[in-house]
Amino acid sequence: MGRRLIISMLDLVERPLGQPGWSQAVTRSNRPEQKLLEALVLDPDNGWSQERLDLRYPGTAEPIENGEFVVSEIGDIDGDGRPEIVFAVTPTKAPSYLLAYRCDGGTWQAEPIYRDFKSAEFIRSVALGDLDGDGCDEIVIGSRPDGAIVLFDRGPSGYTAELVDTQQQGANNSNIREVAIGDIGNTGQLDIFAASARANEPVKWDRVPGFIFRYRKSRGHWERSVIEDHDGQTHTRMLRIGKVRGVQQAVSCAVGVHDRENQRIAPEPVLQMHTLNADGSVKHETIGVLERAIKSRSLVIGDIDGDGENELVLGTRSLGFSDYGETFLYVFKYDAAAGAWTRQTLDTSEPLGFHCVTLADLDGDGRLAIIASDDGKGEIKAYRFRDGAWQSEVILSRPNFLFVNAMHMIEC
Ligand SMILES: [Ca+2]
Ligand SMILES: [Ca+2]
Ligand SMILES: [Ca+2]
Ligand SMILES: [Ca+2]
DSSP, X not given: OOEEEEEEEEEEEEEETTXXXXXXXXXXXXXXOOEEEEXXXXXXXXXXXXXEXXXXXXXXXXXXXXXXXXXXXXXXXXXXXXXXXXEEEEOSSSOOEEXXXXXXXXXXXXXXXXXXXXXXXXXXXXXXXXXXXXXXXEEEEEEESBOOEEEEEEETTEEEEEEEEOOTTOTTOEEEEEEEEEOSSSOSSOEEEEEEEEOOOSSTTSOOOEEEEEEEEETTEEEEEEEEOGGGTOOEEEEEEEEETTEEEEEEEEOOOEETTTTEESSOOEEEEEEEOTTSOEEEEEEEEOTTOSEEXXXXXEOSSSSSSOEEEEEEXXXXXXXXOOEEEEEEEEETTTTEEEEEEEEEEOTTOOOOEEEEOSSSSSOOEEEEEEGGGTEEEEEEEETTEEEEEEEEEOSEEEEEEEEEEEEO
């Protein structure tokens, strides 16, 4: 048995490091841009050696080099007890599609999943979970511009697609940034969760309304309820489900609002968690505020210190004006004795910050390392706790900006 780190990213080959223009690059510049789609396999036991997975739809002739987006998630889609990795690929001029890879006897085998979407032009997010209890993980995607949430179910003759919801903020104006699967009410049934926001905004970083929705299958239909509406002032960018303080929670981070007149962020991004009370009402709890950040784009839940309780690791993104430029890789830990959250800074960087973070046992000793991308520096780093301190190592380095969307450790 070995393990490999799978990285889904865009290599922004037209944004070399060390040249000005990053602030244009991180907002929509309306310039043509060459985004190299990459699915990389890194071997931690072999000096982080790299291999590329072919992202073309299996069975088609046309290779795919450049495109708009690639994101991935890990799970067991065929119920054989071994993990697959599912990629959602959004080409520039062709319809989006899903494919999977599994490691078979040391070689990577591709499997076509689906490529005939009706309403999902740009696939932003993918989640896997056994929603129907048949032993295979279903695949759920979130997309824009119609906010389509689509569920793919594996059958004997291929996958069927079911539209869970669409047009939360109207046609051509809805963006599902995140989808997640979990049970935050101890109900014994998995639900789908989505972070939805209005898509078309004249001014970036202005007040953009959005919701966290929960979708529960009931009598053959997906019933939608609101977990959080942010009072119509902002929306959620990150959404993860995991055990925090002993309870399954949806952990979210809202996007800040740029107050241009006063050159500040107000409100600032708020890290929250949400769980359901026995009567079905939602209980919200604030974990912390990300001062001077505009948002977090990376969030992971896991026990990084081995004490049996999960911490939160997240990276921030800033807008880079006046003293609002630094970004942080934070660890949030609950101090039960003090009854309060503590925050530790693991690393700092430039405004683009830490776009993607994951946890992985790199050497099989049961201790989790943190792996984070530092996109504006073209790097991915691994942080290991050794000799009483976190020590970092660059595991991938490029001469351009990166845009890392997902990282997963897979056993193979
Ligand atoms: Ca499998
Ligand atoms: Ca299933
Ligand atoms: Ca199924
Ligand atoms: Ca812990």
